[in-house]
Amino acid sequence: MSTMTKQIGENLKSSYTVLRVCIKSVTAVLFLSALSAGSLAGVGEGQELYNAYCQICHGVLGEGQTMGKPLTDAPANRLTDQELIDVITDGRAGTGMAAWEGSLSEVEIFDIASYIRNLQGKPALVLGDDDSGPSDDPNVIAGEMLFNSSADCATCHSYDEKGGSVGPSLDGVGSRLGDDALLQALMNPSASIVSGFGTKEVEQEDGTVIRGRFRNDSELAVQIQSEDGRRWVTYFKERVTAVRDSDESVMPDTFANLGANEQQQLLAFLMSL
Ligand code: HEC
Ligand code: HEC
Numbered sequence: 001m002s003t004m005t006k007q008i009g010e011n012l013k014s015s016y017t018v019l020r021v022c023i024k025s026v027t028a029v030l031f032l033s034a035l036s037a038g039s040l041a042g043v044g045e046g047q048e049l050y051n052a053y054c055q056i057c058h059g060v061l062g063e064g065q066t067m068g069k070p071l072t073d074a075p076a077n078r079l080t081d082q083e084l085i086d087v088i089t090d091g092r093a094g095t096g097m098a099a100w101e102g103s104l105s106e107v108e109i110f111d112i113a114s115y116i117r118n119l120q121g122k123p124a125l126v127l128g129d130d131d132s133g134p135s136d137d138p139n140v141i142a143g144e145m146l147f148n149s150s151a152d153c154a155t156c157h158s159y160d161e162k163g164g165s166v167g168p169s170l171d172g173v174g175s176r177l178g179d180d181a182l183l184q185a186l187m188n189p190s191a192s193i194v195s196g197f198g199t200k201e202v203e204q205e206d207g208t209v210i211r212g213r214f215r216n217d218s219e220l221a222v223q224i225q226s227e228d229g230r231r232w233v234t235y236f237k238e239r240v241t242a243v244r245d246s247d248e249s250v251m252p253d254t255f256a257n258l259g260a261n262e263q264q265q266l267l268a269f270l271m272s273l
Contacts, residue, residue: 046115049108057096062119067096072120074144077160080136084113121160143269146262151254153266156229159273164229166213166250168194174271182270186263187256189249199246200224202235210235213250 051060057068064070079087088109091099100109117123147153156166163169174182184191193199200214200222212224215232222243223234227250237243255263 045108046111046113046118049104049112050115053100053104054112062116071116072160074160076116077120077122078136078141081113081117084116085109088113137268137272139265139268140272141269143265143267143272146258146266147269151258151262151266153254156227156251166197166225166227166229168197170270170273173273183267186267186270187253189251189253190247193247193249197250199248199250201242201244201246202240203242203244204235204240207241211246211250214245 054068057065058071059065059068062071062076064073070076087097088104089099089101089106091097104112147157153170154163156164158164158169159171177185198214199211202210202222202224204210210224210226210233212226212233214222215225216223220238221234221236223232225232235243255266258266
């Protein structure tokens with residue numbers, strides 16, 4: 001690594017430390033710091049370079065194109081800062097991803113990589129800090145798999161703009177709630193229900209009860225979103241027996257019933273969001 005890159009890494013490292021202090025206090029401040037850390041990293045130039053050389057295959061916002069892959073999906077998010085620099089520098093043998101080493105300087109590659117982090121909604125690049133960037137913690141990776149498969153959280157929750165809308169988006173949930181409230185939300189969903197995500201029960205004339213996330217209400221009708229998130233159904237009040245607020249969360253107690261290991265993994269993943 002050249003002294004130049006190292007130097008940039010050092011400067012960034014100190015601004016990242018400031019950032020992390022902010023994460024612990026105020027999210028609004030975090031947002032501003034993230035922006036200024038971004039411009040420190042020369043993201044301005046990174047963006048121009050990206051648009052000139054990378055956009056054609058990876059898309060304007062890193063969403064991916066025919067000849068390239070998305071740079072904002074889970075595998076790309078998981079690349080460590082060093083891996084990100086390496087893949088741009090050395091390319092991927094046998095694929096359309098060429099080595100840019102000869103055509104771009106190390107600083108230019110660093111700037112583009114920082115811009116990619118920006119597209120991923122992450123703090124700017126920091127070299128030599130293991131805590132930074134996407135996680136390569138095996139617990140986090142296993143937790144993400146659980147979230148999207150057997151624990152079935154993705155039916156109702158999104159992160160990085162993927163997933164369902166029955167429950168709140170879980171981006172930044174770790175710092176938003178803190179450890180205790182997060183654990184409580186998982187172990188005992190009904191103990192406190194996030195405002196705007198309450199449950200309604202509609203009792204129909206034949207006695208069946210339908211539960212879902214309350215969406216809208218008028219004098220004549222009530223609208224609820226089904227528990228699988230797929231349907232928004234309107235019930236006319238004069239055609240049902242009762243419409244009730246429920247103090248039970250739509251969220252099932254899946255988490256409480258997982259094994260300790262799986263709980264640990266899922267928790268690690270949620271904290272990484
Ligand atoms: C001709 C098309 C093309 C161009 C131009 C291109 N790439 Fe790629 N890139 C690819 C392909 C294809 C892959 C997937 C390689 C593979 O299968 O592992 C890739 C992979 C990557 C990855 C790894 C993503 C991951 O999830 O592992 C990064 C990062 C990346 N490119 C960044 C860049 C940057 C930065 C530029 C501009 C300097 C660039 N690419 C230019 C085609 C391209
Ligand atoms: C059937 C839909 C559904 C499923 C499945 C579901 N949730 Fe939820 N979740 C909700 C709803 C609705 C809320 C908001 C109401 C409440 O506070 O209980 C919520 C709230 C949460 C919260 C609190 C969020 C906040 O902003 O305070 C967390 C954390 C959470 N869920 C995590 C999970 C995890 C992890 C899983 C998988 C094990 C999961 N949920 C499965 C519907 C669901």
